Amino acid sequence: MIEIHGLTKSFERRVVLDRVDLDIAQGETLVVIGRSGCGKSVLLKHVLGLMEPDAGSVTIDGKRLDQLDRAQLYQLRMRCGVLFQGGALFDSMTVAENVGLGLSENTTKSKSEISDIVAERLAWVGLEGIGHRSTSELSGGMRKRAALARAIAMDPEIVLYDEPTTGLDPITAEGINDLIVNLRERLKVTAIAVTHDMNSAFKIGDRIAMLHNGQIIFDGSVDQARTSTDPILQQFIVGATTGPLEPL
Amino acid sequence: MVWRLLGVLPQFLSSIRLVVYQMLTMGVRSLPLIILTSVFTGAVSAWQAAYQFQNFVPMRYLGTAVGKAVVIELAPVLTALVVAGRVGASIAAELGTMRVTEQIDALEVMGIDPVRYLVMPRVVSGAVMLPVLVLFSDFIAIMGALVVAVVMVHLPATTFLNGVKLFFHMSDMYAGLFKAAIFGIIISLIGCYQGFQTRGGAEGVGRSTTGAVVIASVLILISDYLIATALFRV
Ligand SMILES: Nc1ncnc2c1ncn2[C@@H]1O[C@H](COP(=O)(O)OP(=O)(O)OP(=O)(O)O)[C@@H](O)[C@H]1O
Numbered sequence: 001m002i003e004i005h006g007l008t009k010s011f012e013r014r015v016v017l018d019r020v021d022l023d024i025a026q027g028e029t030l031v032v033i034g035r036s037g038c039g040k041s042v043l044l045k046h047v048l049g050l051m052e053p054d055a056g057s058v059t060i061d062g063k064r065l066d067q068l069d070r071a072q073l074y075q076l077r078m079r080c081g082v083l084f085q086g087g088a089l090f091d092s093m094t095v096a097e098n099v100g101l102g103l104s105e106n107t108t109k110s111k112s113e114i115s116d117i118v119a120e121r122l123a124w125v126g127l128e129g130i131g132h133r134s135t136s137e138l139s140g141g142m143r144k145r146a147a148l149a150r151a152i153a154m155d156p157e158i159v160l161y162d163e164p165t166t167g168l169d170p171i172t173a174e175g176i177n178d179l180i181v182n183l184r185e186r187l188k189v190t191a192i193a194v195t196h197d198m199n200s201a202f203k204i205g206d207r208i209a210m211l212h213n214g215q216i217i218f219d220g221s222v223d224q225a226r227t228s229t230d231p232i233l234q235q236f237i238v239g240a241t242t243g244p245l246e247p248l
Numbered sequence: 249m250v251w252r253l254l255g256v257l258p259q260f261l262s263s264i265r266l267v268v269y270q271m272l273t274m275g276v277r278s279l280p281l282i283i284l285t286s287v288f289t290g291a292v293s294a295w296q297a298a299y300q301f302q303n304f305v306p307m308r309y310l311g312t313a314v315g316k317a318v319v320i321e322l323a324p325v326l327t328a329l330v331v332a333g334r335v336g337a338s339i340a341a342e343l344g345t346m347r348v349t350e351q352i353d354a355l356e357v358m359g360i361d362p363v364r365y366l367v368m369p370r371v372v373s374g375a376v377m378l379p380v381l382v383l384f385s386d387f388i389a390i391m392g393a394l395v396v397a398v399v400m401v402h403l404p405a406t407t408f409l410n411g412v413k414l415f416f417h418m419s420d421m422y423a424g425l426f427k428a429a430i431f432g433i434i435i436s437l438i439g440c441y442q443g444f445q446t447r448g449g450a451e452g453v454g455r456s457t458t459g460a461v462v463i464a465s466v467l468i469l470i471s472d473y474l475i476a477t478a479l480f481r482v
């Protein structure tokens with residue numbers, strides 16, 4: 001479904017991704033973990049063609065992104081939903097307009113159909129009744145959830161989550177985990193989730209991949225990750241300050 | 249960006265709501281400042297012309313000189329510079345902020361072309377609104393000149409206005425408005441371009457904003473000269 005092959009990217013000669021290979025099967029959720037600044041968000045940006053790789057390729061449903069023209073790329077993107085790390089809510093719009101923008105621009109649905117879908121998606125993330133508010137009035141956690149509602153508004157087949165539970169209290173975070181699991185199980189969404197939150201990673205993932213120094217140093221099922229003896233992975237999962245990784 | 253813009257221009261009817269919204273904000277934002285600059289531009293050009301005229305040129309030609317200068321040069325160029333500072337800067341700041349907070353990326357991944365959604369409405373609105381603002385400016389500047397002519401130079405209002413009408417060619421007016429449309433396109437395009445290529449947080453937005461005003465102002469003055477040499481044969 002999504003094939004990442006030999007993906008390499010550097011910024012000003014600093015290599016951030018170094019020949020990354022990852023395959024995500026249809027209906028599968030892959031969780032990418034790794035330390036802050038290791039290139040997880042950069043990886044996600046390549047999957048939808050927001051950044052161009054220095055080398056390597058991303059293929060979705062057999063189509064290589066770099067061989068698509070703009071119209072085909074937009075066509076493909078409409079089947080995807082993305083939760084950006086910072087939310088990326090449009091600050092000139094209300095929450096409801098944010099969530100409904102994709103529907104009003106890309107579909108022929110009527111205003112009332114759109115507002116029904118928007119209300120439903122806001123309820124899914126626990127934000128019912130705040131559609132009329134401006135995005136600048138929201139707390140950090142509310143912004144994240146509003147952005148998640150926007151990411152899933154168009155019933156995407158593929159969803160990319162960049163730190164879906166960061167900045168949420170443990171109970172809300174658990175609710176979001178459930179939502180992501182639901183999307184995977186009921187709607188058969190294919191997903192890549194980036195997170196530091198190991199509790200969330202084990203819950204929402206079918207598979208876990210760890211990015212370290214630009215390379216995938218572990219790629220396996222959730223159970224394999226739990227029982228792996230890889231010292232870097234184990235240190236990351238436990239959050240220990242002693243081990244191969246320097247804490248700071 | 250210009251190519252992509254030309255590609256999406258035919259879709260402008262379907263985005264008419266966005267275009268109209270941009271026109272309103274552009275007009276409303278600039279109008280007070282334009283009224284102010286126009287009054288004083290008209291007033292000072294009347295005063296300076298009168299100063300140059302005394303003892304050489306009959307004062308009944310005062311309106312002619314001021315009218316020509318305002319319609320052909322002063323109103324279009326000064327309005328454009330004011331709008332560059334007001335609207336060009338705010339376009340660059342708005343789009344720059346959208347760039348650094350990934351809102352432009354978010355549009356891209358929603359399958360919404362940011363060139364159609366953000367750039368096209370601003371450029372179309374610049375091309376339409378600047379001539380409208382210049383028409384206002386023409387009128388107000390000539391009124392400002394009239395006040396100076398009547399109150400300070402003690403010229404009868406009809407003499408001044410007859411002077412304005414004397415040798416008044418519609419083609420001068422059209423030339424001024426044509427220039428205004430070009431300036432409007434320059435202001436919006438530069439503002440959008442600067443916004444889109446913003447890097448690096450709030451500081452980057454600041455740089456883009458200043459850049460938008462400076463580059464647009466310089467291009468306005470250069471293109472004014474180029475258009476003048478093309479349209480007015482000596
Ligand atoms: N547009 C860019 N230009 C230059 N460098 C960039 C750019 N985007 C990211 N980087 C660099 O690439 C590296 C990886 O960034 P990225 O945002 O992918 O980290 P991350 O793994 O998502 O970290 P975090 O967990 O903190 O979000 C960082 O060192 C960052 O400075």
Ligand SMILES: [Mg+2]
Pocket residue numbers: 040041042085162
């Ligand atoms: Mg990140």
